[in-house]
Amino acid sequence: MTRGERRRLLTGLAFVSPWIVGFLAFTLYPLVESFGYSFCDYDALSKPVWVGTLNYREMFADSVFWQSLRNTLAYAAFALPMGLVMSLLVAVLLNQKVRGRPLFRAIFFLPSLIPVVASSMIWLWILNGNFGLLNYALRALGFHHPPQWLADPMWTKPSLVLMSLWGIGHAMVIYLAALQDVPRSLYESASLDGANAWDRLRHVTLPMISPVIYFNLIMGIIGSLQVFSQAFIMLGGGGPQRSALFYAVYLYQNAFEYGQMGYACAMAWILFAIILFLTWLANRLARSHVYYSGE
Amino acid sequence: MTVRTFQRLLVYALLLLGSAVFLLPLVWMISTGLKPIDQTMSMPPTWIPYRTYAPGDDAKPVEVKRGENVTVSSCLVEAEGARRIVPREAVQGNRYTELGADGTTRTSTVLVLQEIPATVAVPWALVTDVGAERRGPRAVPVASLTRKASPRWENFALAIRAMKYFPRYLGNTLLLCFLTVTGTVLSSALAAYGFSRIEWRGRNTLFLLALATMMVPFPVVMVPIYNLFRALGWIGTFKPLWVGSFCAGAFNVFLLRQFFLTIPRDLSEAARIDGCSEWRIFWQIVMPLSRPALTVVGLFQFMGTWNDFLGPLIYLTKQEDFTLALGLQFFQSQHGGTEWHYLMAASTLIALPIVVLFFFTQKTFIEGISMTGIKA
Numbered sequence: 166m167t168r169g170e171r172r173r174l175l176t177g178l179a180f181v182s183p184w185i186v187g188f189l190a191f192t193l194y195p196l197v198e199s200f201g202y203s204f205c206d207y208d209a210l211s212k213p214v215w216v217g218t219l220n221y222r223e224m225f226a227d228s229v230f231w232q233s234l235r236n237t238l239a240y241a242a243f244a245l246p247m248g249l250v251m252s253l254l255v256a257v258l259l260n261q262k263v264r265g266r267p268l269f270r271a272i273f274f275l276p277s278l279i280p281v282v283a284s285s286m287i288w289l290w291i292l293n294g295n296f297g298l299l300n301y302a303l304r305a306l307g308f309h310h311p312p313q314w315l316a317d318p319m320w321t322k323p324s325l326v327l328m329s330l331w332g333i334g335h336a337m338v339i340y341l342a343a344l345q346d347v348p349r350s351l352y353e354s355a356s357l358d359g360a361n362a363w364d365r366l367r368h369v370t371l372p373m374i375s376p377v378i379y380f381n382l383i384m385g386i387i388g389s390l391q392v393f394s395q396a397f398i399m400l401g402g403g404g405p406q407r408s409a410l411f412y413a414v415y416l417y418q419n420a421f422e423y424g425q426m427g428y429a430c431a432m433a434w435i436l437f438a439i440i441l442f443l444t445w446l447a448n449r450l451a452r453s454h455v456y457y458s459g460e
Numbered sequence: 461m462t463v464r465t466f467q468r469l470l471v472y473a474l475l476l477l478g479s480a481v482f483l484l485p486l487v488w489m490i491s492t493g494l495k496p497i498d499q500t501m502s503m504p505p506t507w508i509p510y511r512t513y514a515p516g517d518d519a520k521p522v523e524v525k526r527g528e529n530v531t532v533s534s535c536l537v538e539a540e541g542a543r544r545i546v547p548r549e550a551v552q553g554n555r556y557t558e559l560g561a562d563g564t565t566r567t568s569t570v571l572v573l574q575e576i577p578a579t580v581a582v583p584w585a586l587v588t589d590v591g592a593e594r595r596g597p598r599a600v601p602v603a604s605l606t607r608k609a610s611p612r613w614e615n616f617a618l619a620i621r622a623m624k625y626f627p628r629y630l631g632n633t634l635l636l637c638f639l640t641v642t643g644t645v646l647s648s649a650l651a652a653y654g655f656s657r658i659e660w661r662g663r664n665t666l667f668l669l670a671l672a673t674m675m676v677p678f679p680v681v682m683v684p685i686y687n688l689f690r691a692l693g694w695i696g697t698f699k700p701l702w703v704g705s706f707c708a709g710a711f712n713v714f715l716l717r718q719f720f721l722t723i724p725r726d727l728s729e730a731a732r733i734d735g736c737s738e739w740r741i742f743w744q745i746v747m748p749l750s751r752p753a754l755t756v757v758g759l760f761q762f763m764g765t766w767n768d769f770l771g772p773l774i775y776l777t778k779q780e781d782f783t784l785a786l787g788l789q790f791f792q793s794q795h796g797g798t799e800w801h802y803l804m805a806a807s808t809l810i811a812l813p814i815v816v817l818f819f820f821t822q823k824t825f826i827e828g829i830s831m832t833g834i835k836a
Contacts, residue, residue, distance in 0.1 A: 177659075184651040199684050258475055286807045342829075394769045398769070429679075
């Protein structure tokens with residue numbers, strides 16, 4: 166290594182040192198430690214005791230664990246695709262020649278900015294069984310016994326899915342930016358070839374923005390499997406019959422309410438594995454369906 | 461009408477409908493926040509908070525609280541010091557005959573204050589004059605009641621008082637926002653500079669490692685980080701909530717690196733030939749040129765800290781140390797289910813700064829978010 170190279174190496178390391186410190190203290194060390202804890206009985210007060218795979222075996226025998234996993238997957242299975250389609254739909258609408266586009270865009274985007282605590286309060290109130298706005302509207306439309314939403318185990322998850330659709334603004338903005346980058350010429354030549362609006366969407370727009378669909382999909386998988394704050398705020402310890410006890414909520418309870426930190430870490434690693442698996446799956450799907458114009 | 465015009469109309473119709481649906485919850489929040497408690501639970505719902513007035517003694521309208529409706533011929537009577545409403549046919553002169561549940565009758569002497577010739581078609585209402593509640597209700601024809609829109613701005617002050625530590629919550633939140641924004645912008649810029657504008661061995665490997673860390677879900681590292689802070693004696697202090705922001709998160713480093721790469725290399729080379737230190741190139745050339753990107757990172761961090769719920773939930777222990785988000789949730793968990801007007805007023809107060817900030821920085825904001833998607 167020449168003197169110049171050494172100097173550059175040291176300067177470079179000096180500049181990235183905040184990241185290195187953060188990586189060591191808040192990623193690498195916790196990863197190793199958490200993996201270790203997941204094989205320990207650890208209540209945070211006394212020293213961790215090695216128990217081998219006991220936490221994992223207990224987890225697979227724990228019906229509440231399975232319920233929290235089912236709840237989370239059910240929530241994600243609806244919230245994720247519905248959110249992806251709706252945000253794309255709004256973006257496609259906004260990408261037409263419309264007057265007042267900035268205003269419309271701001272309106273659709275705004276709810277995703279509202280602090281989660283505030284939006285939870287709003288939806289608690291809207292979904293209130295007796296005085297809620299939603300049930301008032303349903304009664305006015307002739308449904309005399311509308312659901313009790315957050316009080317009915319059947320409806321807690323749909324309630325949260327509904328609320329999540331209100332926050333699609335972020336994904337919508339990303340779609341819109343991608344849509345605006347699709348070259349006009351592609352649409353023109355498609356039209357010349359006799360493509361109608363649907364054909365253009367299917368064969369021009371979707372392939373051209375597929376990297377962004379993929380991006381939103383991955384972000385959606387990561388986000389919806391970790392859904393926590395709104396469920397915790399609106400339904401406390403999981404709602405009626407634990408119907409909204411999500412994975413992250415149960416994990417939090419184990420770590421900070423039941424003092425079972427080893428078990429919580431084991432749960433976290435399983436969550437990590439699930440996320441990695443789904444991302445890998447999405448990646449495989451993407452390989453054949455995502456078009457990168459740069460390549 | 462051509463197909464074209466029809467399509468355009470359809471687009472506008474969908475957009476308008478969608479906008480209405482998306483705005484409705486916010487409008488409802490503000491509307492509820494400005495109501496007195498009885499109007500929060502009225503059916504049909506009240507959109508614009510109002511006050512009710514009834515003709516007073518000299519026919520001038522006085523503000524009243526509206527009670528139950530009367531739709532049959534009745535009398536307002538006073539008995540044993542209280543005013544009550546009784547069926548007209550049960551009163552003869554000043555004698556009132558009450559039919560008991562077991563079929564027996566009981567007769568008492570009452571003072572008839574008012575005869576109420578109400579029917580289903582001409583309903584009357586019991587009203588209580590505001591400021592003269594002790595006198596008890598009187599009856600007026602529903603048709604004589606008037607309403608005036610009247611938002612209860614005082615709800616904001618009352619909600620703040622009800623939340624007890626609101627000024628502290630606000631101060632804590634602003635302090636944390638200031639610290640985390642400073643930390644994030646500075647440390648991410650430094651790291652991004654090291655990852656983009658200096659060539660050194662192992663740089664790309666390390667950068668890939670940085671990107672990979674974005675995949676790690678927070679719950680995986682949550683417990684050890686908590687224990688680390690506890691070992692340091694930091695639980696119940698603000699430190700766990702801001703110290704990490706000085707350690708350059710991968711996402712922000714990535715964003716800033718993308719931007720730094722667009723600044724021409726020649727600028728740095730020329731400065732190096734002039735004998736500029738790397739630090740001066742960073743601080744005096746690259747940083748000033750990167751204002752837009754730095755603003756985006758700062759804005760995102762501000763929002764992140766303002767909105768954060770999980771962090772304060774895990775690390776803060778004393779109520780007076782709470783942030784606005786945690787404070788609002790705490791208030792709801794204690795008073796939830798009844799005082800919706802205060803909850804909505806407080807939610808409005810917490811959401812408002814973010815909304816205002818968004819409208820002032822809309823362009824930067826939208827560009828920032830678009831950047832995250834496109835560069836990915």
